[in-house]
Amino acid sequence: MDKIACVEMYHVRIPLDKPFYPSWIPGYPQTENRFDLVRVITESGVEGYSAGPAIARERAGLGTLIAPYLLDMDATDLPLMQQRLREMSYLGIRCHWIEPAFWDIRGKLENRPVYALLGGNPVPVELYASTGEVKSPRDRVSEVQKRYEEGFRCVKLRVHDFDVRQDIAQVEAVAKAMGDKMKIGVDANQGWRVTIVNDAPLWDLPRAKFFADACADLGVSWIEEPLPMDDYEALSALTAYSRVPISGGELHSSGLPELKMMIERRCYSIFQPDACMAGGIGQVMEVTRLCRKHGLTYSPHTWTNGIGFAVNLQVFIASGFTESKPLEYPLNPPSWTVPKRDGLLAKPFFHDNGKLEPPKLPGLGFEIDGRQLRKYGKRFFRMSKLGLKLFAVRDKGIRTALEIDRNRRRFGVKARP
Ligand SMILES: [Mg+2]
Structure with a gap:
C-alpha cells in the first residue's frame, strides 16, 4: 500500500513552430500542443503522471473534485481507483485520463514497465506515420515519400472533403505513387465530427460503402471512423459489407460497457480505444481481451500528446496485438513534430526506421523534464492531505468537515459496495 499524499495539476502549452491544421477541426489553426498534466504523489514520494488534451482552461476547477476523492486512498489499489473515477463521473465529468498515473506509480514501486505488470513481453513495435492534415494529392504524395525515406512502411492519410471523389483522388494518388512499398x-x-469553425462533411452509409469499394480496389489496409461513433447499426452493416477492414472506437468516454457492446455487434474489425480517453488502462486491457475472444484486432488511437502516446504504447505491447497492425505515431512536420509532441519528456519517443524498442523505464516508460515543465507548464492546482482538511473546513464549516472526516475513518474505503 502507498497512499496518495498530494495531487497537482498543470496546464501545459508547448508552442508549435508552424500552425497545425487538424483534419478533424476544419479551419482551425492549432498553434500549441496543449494539455493538462496530473501529478499524483504518494506518501513514499513516488510520482505518477498522466495527461489529457485541453481546449482552454476547462479543467480549472477540476482539482477540487478529484483531489478529495483520491487523497489518502491506496494509489496501488487499481480497482479502487477505477471506482473513484466512476463516482466522479456520475454528474457528467469523466476523468479516465487520470487513471494511467496510478499504473505509473505501481510500475515504479515494482520497478517494472506497465506492460510487464499487465503480462506483456518486451517486443519492438512497428509504427505507422499518422498524418494530421488534409492535403492535395500532389502534396500528400511528397509527404508520404518523405515518411518512406525515414523508414516507415505504413502511413495513414486524412480525408475530409465534401466531395467523395476528392477523397478518393488523394488515396489513389498515394496508392499509385507508392505501389506495394507502403501500406x-x-x-x-467521422466518428466525432467537429464543425466549430468550418463546416465538415457528414458521411452516411451509402457514401461509406462507396468509399470502401474504391479503397478496396486501391489496396487500402484499413478505413478509420467512416461513420458517427454511435451509429452502431450502420457501423455493423458497413463492417459486414466492406472488403477493407473498418476501424474506430478511439474516444468512447463511457469505456468498457459501450465498447463491449460494439465488439459483440461487430461495429468494427479493428478497435482503437485510447487508454487516456476510453476507460483508462484497466478497461482498455479488457477491451483487448474481448477483441481476441471475438477474433477482432486492437491497435490504439494515440494522437493526444507524448504522454498519451506513452500510455497507449504500454497497453499495445501488453495486448499482444503488435504483430497484427502497426501503432499510430502522430507526425505532421513542420508543425506537429516529435519534439513538440513529446515536449515534456526527458527523452522524446524518436522512432528508429519506423520502429520503437519497448520502453525500459519502470511505470509508463518516461521521465518528465522538470526544466521543460517549468517552461511550458503552469501549476493551477495543488492539494495535500492537510490541504484537504483546510479545504473541507472552508467549504463545509468545521462541524460538518469533522463529521465527514470521522465517518470516513470509521467506515474505511471499499472498491465495491
Ligand atoms: Mg482516428
Missing part, C-alpha cells in the same frame, strides 16, 4: 490506412474522422 495505406485512411481516416475519415
